[in-house]
Amino acid sequence: MVNFLSVAHVVTLIAVAAASPLARHQSDPSPSGFNSNTNASPALKAALTGAASYNDRQAILFTEPPDATNITFTFINNTVTDGTGGTIALSTVNNFPALIGTEVAMAVGFVNPCGLNVPHSHPRANEFLTVIQGKLVAGLVLELNDGGSGHVVGQPAPVNGPVPQVNVTLSNYTGMLFPQGETHFQFNPTCEPALFAAAFDSSDPGRTQIARNFFSNMPDDMLITAMGSDLEVLDAKRIARFRDNIPTSFAVIMEEFDSAGDSQGYLSQEDRAQF
Ligand SMILES: *[C@@H]1O[C@H](CO)[C@@H](O)[C@H](O)[C@H]1NC(C)=O
Ligand SMILES: *[C@@H]1O[C@H](CO)[C@@H](O)[C@H](O)[C@H]1NC(C)=O
Ligand SMILES: *[C@@H]1O[C@H](CO)[C@@H](O)[C@H](O)[C@H]1NC(C)=O
Ligand SMILES: *[C@@H]1O[C@H](CO)[C@@H](O)[C@H](O)[C@H]1NC(C)=O
Numbered sequence: 001m002v003n004f005l006s007v008a009h010v011v012t013l014i015a016v017a018a019a020s021p022l023a024r025h026q027s028d029p030s031p032s033g034f035n036s037n038t039n040a041s042p043a044l045k046a047a048l049t050g051a052a053s054y055n056d057r058q059a060i061l062f063t064e065p066p067d068a069t070n071i072t073f074t075f076i077n078n079t080v081t082d083g084t085g086g087t088i089a090l091s092t093v094n095n096f097p098a099l100i101g102t103e104v105a106m107a108v109g110f111v112n113p114c115g116l117n118v119p120h121s122h123p124r125a126n127e128f129l130t131v132i133q134g135k136l137v138a139g140l141v142l143e144l145n146d147g148g149s150g151h152v153v154g155q156p157a158p159v160n161g162p163v164p165q166v167n168v169t170l171s172n173y174t175g176m177l178f179p180q181g182e183t184h185f186q187f188n189p190t191c192e193p194a195l196f197a198a199a200f201d202s203s204d205p206g207r208t209q210i211a212r213n214f215f216s217n218m219p220d221d222m223l224i225t226a227m228g229s230d231l232e233v234l235d236a237k238r239i240a241r242f243r244d245n246i247p248t249s250f251a252v253i254m255e256e257f258d259s260a261g262d263s264q265g266y267l268s269q270e271d272r273a274q275f
Helices: 007-019 042-049 054-061 210-215 220-226 236-243
Strands: 086-091 105-111 115-121 127-133 135-141 165-171 175-178 184-187 194-200 250-252
Touching: 042 054, 086 115, 086 250, 105 115, 105 127, 105 184, 115 210, 127 135, 127 165, 135 175, 135 194, 165 175, 210 220, 210 236, 220 236
Parallel strands: none
Antiparallel strands: 086 105, 105 194, 115 184, 115 250, 127 175, 127 194, 135 165, 135 184
């Protein structure tokens, strides 16, 4: 399908959306649970999916000029519960049909004090996240690509252990790029709410939760083996204890942190004091 809108167009579009009075408020509930003024009806989606040209799109989207409702989306702070870390309002093809046929999506994140957007990746999109208000520490886990996997003949033996990561503290309109498919996270190290906007170069970016996916439904012996086969560290009983409690997207960073041993514990009170 042709790309009808560039990122620049969409940024303009979002700015226009923010400035418009948004008088109309259609009642289609979006699958994300976020209210928006957008008509996300299956009929509109089907029509746009079938549109062969930009002319066809216009005929579908703008039946009542100058009404721009069909290309307008309102993000709402739906963070209703304290102590839940925060929420992300998303506009994707799922709830904003105008994105069908484009390669953009948008997220607005409301991160509570000490809120953690748990490690995750977007399988189909690069993400460019900009902090609008407050502070976020953002981290990206690097890829290790050593020319083979396992004990490859003629290559050095594989080295077990952690993969390097890069991280930075973002504030005041500073953005960071999270490349497609790579594991990343953000957390709010302060006692003030933080706000970010993030653009994706897919209208259907997706989200993969690292911990939740990994511990979901594989057989225990497989999980334990993948974790290093140390039954004193991880056994079936322990997996059963946390498997059903792995957070979906946001969590509040724990205050009490046992940093005994060689733990890095950079989320401890002490280290958080630096922010
Ligand atoms: C939005 O699109 C639908 C489907 O074409 C159309 O029925 C509706 O009138 C449009 N709304 C506006 C304001 O153009
Ligand atoms: C989002 O809403 C919650 C609950 O009303 C509020 O505590 C928080 O400060 C809001 N976040 C931002 C960034 O405005
Ligand atoms: C940043 O990365 C370094 C090196 O991996 C790590 O020691 C440190 O704890 C990280 N800090 C944050 C805030 O992620
Ligand atoms: C961010 O902007 C605010 C308001 O202008 C200012 O008080 C604060 O010092 C800035 N913070 C940083 C880290 O630059």
